[in-house]
Amino acid sequence: MTSTDRATKINLLDFHSPQMRAFHMAWFAFFLCFFGWFGIAPLMPIIRDELHLSKAQIGNSIIASVAITVLARLLIGWMCDRFGPRRSYTVLLLIGSLPVMGVGLAHSYGSFLLFRLAIGMIGASFVITQFHTTIMFAPKIVGTANATAAGWGNLGGGVTQMVMPMIFGGFLSMGLAAWASWRLSMVVCGCALLLMGIAYFFLTQDTPAGDWKDRPKATRTNANKAFGEALKDGRVWALALIYGSCFGIELTIDNVAALYFVDNFKLKLAAAGIVASSFGMMNLFARALGGYASDKANGRWGLKGRSTLLGCTLFCEGLALIVFSRQHLLVLAIATMMLTGLFVKMSNGVTYSLTPFINPKAVGAVAGIVGAGGNIGAVLAGFLFKTSSITWPEAITILGVLVAAISSLSLLIRFPASAETRVPETSPRAPASGLSDAPAGLGA
Numbered sequence: 405m406t407s408t409d410r411a412t413k414i415n416l417l418d419f420h421s422p423q424m425r426a427f428h429m430a431w432f433a434f435f436l437c438f439f440g441w442f443g444i445a446p447l448m449p450i451i452r453d454e455l456h457l458s459k460a461q462i463g464n465s466i467i468a469s470v471a472i473t474v475l476a477r478l479l480i481g482w483m484c485d486r487f488g489p490r491r492s493y494t495v496l497l498l499i500g501s502l503p504v505m506g507v508g509l510a511h512s513y514g515s516f517l518l519f520r521l522a523i524g525m526i527g528a529s530f531v532i533t534q535f536h537t538t539i540m541f542a543p544k545i546v547g548t549a550n551a552t553a554a555g556w557g558n559l560g561g562g563v564t565q566m567v568m569p570m571i572f573g574g575f576l577s578m579g580l581a582a583w584a585s586w587r588l589s590m591v592v593c594g595c596a597l598l599l600m601g602i603a604y605f606f607l608t609q610d611t612p613a614g615d616w617k618d619r620p621k622a623t624r625t626n627a628n629k630a631f632g633e634a635l636k637d638g639r640v641w642a643l644a645l646i647y648g649s650c651f652g653i654e655l656t657i658d659n660v661a662a663l664y665f666v667d668n669f670k671l672k673l674a675a676a677g678i679v680a681s682s683f684g685m686m687n688l689f690a691r692a693l694g695g696y697a698s699d700k701a702n703g704r705w706g707l708k709g710r711s712t713l714l715g716c717t718l719f720c721e722g723l724a725l726i727v728f729s730r731q732h733l734l735v736l737a738i739a740t741m742m743l744t745g746l747f748v749k750m751s752n753g754v755t756y757s758l759t760p761f762i763n764p765k766a767v768g769a770v771a772g773i774v775g776a777g778g779n780i781g782a783v784l785a786g787f788l789f790k791t792s793s794i795t796w797p798e799a800i801t802i803l804g805v806l807v808a809a810i811s812s813l814s815l816l817i818r819f820p821a822s823a824e825t826r827v828p829e830t831s832p833r834a835p836a837s838g839l840s841d842a843p844a845g846l847g848a
Contacts, residue, residue, distance in 0.1 A: 410542040410612055414549060422609050423540040426489075427553055429608045430533040433493060434557025436600050437529035439564045440504040440593040441469070444520065446565045446662045446677040447572060447586045451516070454583055461513050463790020466659045468520045470652075470782035473527035477779065480528040481535075481772015486627035488616025489536040490608050493529065497601030500526035505594030508587030524779075526597070527655075531775045533557055535768050538760045539611055544699065547710070547757030551695020554756060555687040555749060561658040562684020569677040630766030639762055640770055642816045643755060644777025649807045650718060650751035652781020653725070656803070657683055657748075659782075660789055661741070664796055669734050679738055686745035694753025707761055707819040714754040715814030721747035722808025729800035761819060 411423040418424040444451070452462060483492040503522035510516035534550050541549040568589055575585035610616035634640050661680035665671045671679065694717060701709030724747050728740040755774065762770045788799035 411540060411549075412542045412545055414541075414545065414552065422612055426536050426540050426608050427549065429604055430489075430493075430536045431553040431556040433497065433600050433604055434529050434533040434554065435560040435563075436593075436596050437497070437500065437526040438557055438560030439567075440500070440590075440597050441523060441526050442561050442658050443504070443564050443568050443590055443593045444469070444507065444523070445659050446568045446673070446680065447589065448663055449666055449673050449676075450572070450582055450586055452663075455510075455513055455516055457513060457516075459792065460790050461517075462663070463786055465517055465520045466656070466789060467783050467786035468517050469524045469659065470527065470655050470779045470786065472521050472524040473779040474776045474783070476525040476528035477531050477772045477775040479772075480531045481768040481770070481775070482627050482631055484532055484535040484768035484771070485630050485766065486768075488610035489532050489539075490605060490610050490616070493532045493536075493608075494601050494605040496526065496529055496532065497597050497604060500529075501594045501597035501601065503594075504597060505591045507590050527779065528772075528775070530554060530557070530778075531768070531771045534756050534759070534771045534775075536608075536610075538767055538771075543760075544703070546760055547695040547699040547702065547753070548692065549695070550756045550760070551698070551753030552692040555689070555691025555695075555753060558654065558687040558691060558749070558752070559684060561654070562681040562687060565658075565662060565677045565681035565684060569674045573674070627768070630763070631769040633763055634766045634769035634773055637762060637770075639817050640773050641777075642813045643758065643762070643774045644780070645810055646714065646718060646813055647752070647755050647774050647778040648781025648784070649810045650721060650748050650755065651775075651778030652783075652785055653721070653803060653807065654745075654748050654752065655779065655782035656785040656789070657741070657744075659786075660796065665734075665737075668796070669737065671734075679734075682738060683741050683745045686742060686749050690746050690749035691753040694750030695757050696753075697750070698754045698757035702757075706821075707758070710754060710758050711814050711817040714751065714758065714817070715811050717747050717751040717754055718811035718814065719808050721751055722804045722806070722811065725804030725807060726801055727804075729797045729804065758817060 414427070415424055419428060448462065451457070480492060480496065503519050504526070507516070507519035507523065510519050533553050537549045537553045538546055571589040571592055572585050575588050576582065580588070611619055613619060661683055662676045665676040665679050666673070698710045698713055701713045705712070721744065724740065724744040728737065728744050731737040731740055759770050759774055760767055785803055788794055788802060789796060
C-alpha cells in the first residue's frame with residue numbers, strides 16, 4: 405500500500421502510515437473527549453450534596469450534558485465536509501477544553517447547569533472520528549475501522565467511572581477539601597483535551613493523500629449541497645432514530661449508572677464507579693465486534709446483511725434493558741447491565757458501518773445527522789429520569805420497550821446494488837465521479 409491508498413486492513417502496531425496514525429489519534433482524541441464529557445457523572449453524589457441538587461435538577465443536568473451535542477454534531481458534520489477532519493478536531497478540542505476546566509467555577513445549580521451544557525459540545529468529536537476513519541479505510545474494512553475507533557473512544561465513558569473517583573481521592577489525600585478536589589479533577593480532564601488538540605493538528609493529515617484543501621477537484625463537494633441531500637434522505641432519519649435508541653441509551657446509562665447503584669444497591673462512591681464502569685468497558689470489544697460482524701454480513705449478503713444485523717442487535721438490546729431493570733440482586737444487575745452494554749455497543753457499531761454507504765458525497769452530513777439522533781435519544785430518555793412519578797427502574801423498562809419497537813426501522817434501510825462498495829475516495833487516482841467502485845490499497 406502507498407501513502408495515498410485507503411487501508412484495507414488494520415495494523416495496530418503501525419503508527420507511521422497516515423491511515424493508521426489517523427486511526428490511533430482519532431480514537432484517542434474521542435476517548436479523552438468522552439472522559440471529559442462524563443467526568444462529572446461518577447462525582448455526582450459529591451456534587452449533589454454540595455450544591456443541594458434535587459432529582460429534577462440532576463435530571464436537567466443529564467439532559468443538558470447531551471442536548472447541546474445535537475446542534476454541535478450537525479455543525480461538526482458540515483465542518484468536516486467543508487474544512488476536513490484535522491482542523492475540525494483541533495478547533496473542537498481546544499474550545500471544548502475550556503468548559504471542562506471551567507466547571508470548577510460552578511457554585512450554584514444555575515452555573516453548574518450552564519457548564520454541563522457547554523461541556524456537551526465535545527460529544528461532537530464522535531462525528532469527526534467516524535469521518536476521519538471512513539476516508540482512510542476501504543469499503544471491506546470500513547465497518548470494523550469505524551466501530552473500533554468509536555468503541556475505543558467510547559471506552560472513555562467507562563474508564564472515567566473508575567479513574568475520576570481515584571483522581572478525586574488523590575486530591576483528598578493531599579489534604580484538599582471535597583469541594584476543591586472534584587473541581588481540580590475536572591481541570592485535569594480539560595488540560596488533557598487542550599494538549600490533544602495541539603497534537604491532533606501536528607500529528608495527523610486529512611486524507612491518505614494529504615491536506616483537505618489539496619484533494620483533487622473531482623472529489624470535492626459543496627458542503628451546503630451535501631447537507632441538503634442528507635436532510636432529504638429518509639434512510640438518514642431512520643438511522644438517526646435507531647442511533648438514538650442505542651447510543652442514546654449508552655449516554656443515558658453512562659450518566660445515571662453510578663447514582664443508580666448508589667441509590668438502589670447502597671454502594672459507596674468508589675464501588676459504584678467501578679460497577680458503572682463495567683458498562684462502558686464493554687466498548688473495549690463490543691462496538692468493534694458489531695462493526696466486524698457487519699463487515700462479515702456485508703461480505704455474504706451485501707448491505708442488506710448489515711441492516712438486518714442492525715435490527716437484530718437493537719431488538720436484543722431492548723430485551724436486555726427490560727431484564728436489567730427488573731433485577732434486585734447486585735450480581736444479576738451487574739451481569740444484565742453488561743449484557744445490555746454488549747448489544748448497545750454492537751448496535752452502535754453496526755449503525756456506523758452503514759452510514760458511509762448512504763451518500764458517499766455527504767459523509768460528514770450523514771454522520772452528523774445520525775450522530776445528532778443519538779443525542780436526541782439521550783435527551784428524551786433524560787426526561788424519564790427526571791419525572792418524579794417514574795422510578796429509575798421503571799424508566800429503564802420503558803426504554804427497553806421503545807428500543808425493541810424501533811428496531812423494526814431497520815427494514816427501511818435499503819440500498820441499490822450500485823451502492824455496495826461506494827465510500828468516499830480522496831486519493832489522487834480517484835475517478836471523475838469522486839466515487840470508487842472497488843477498494844483501494846493492498847494493506848495497511
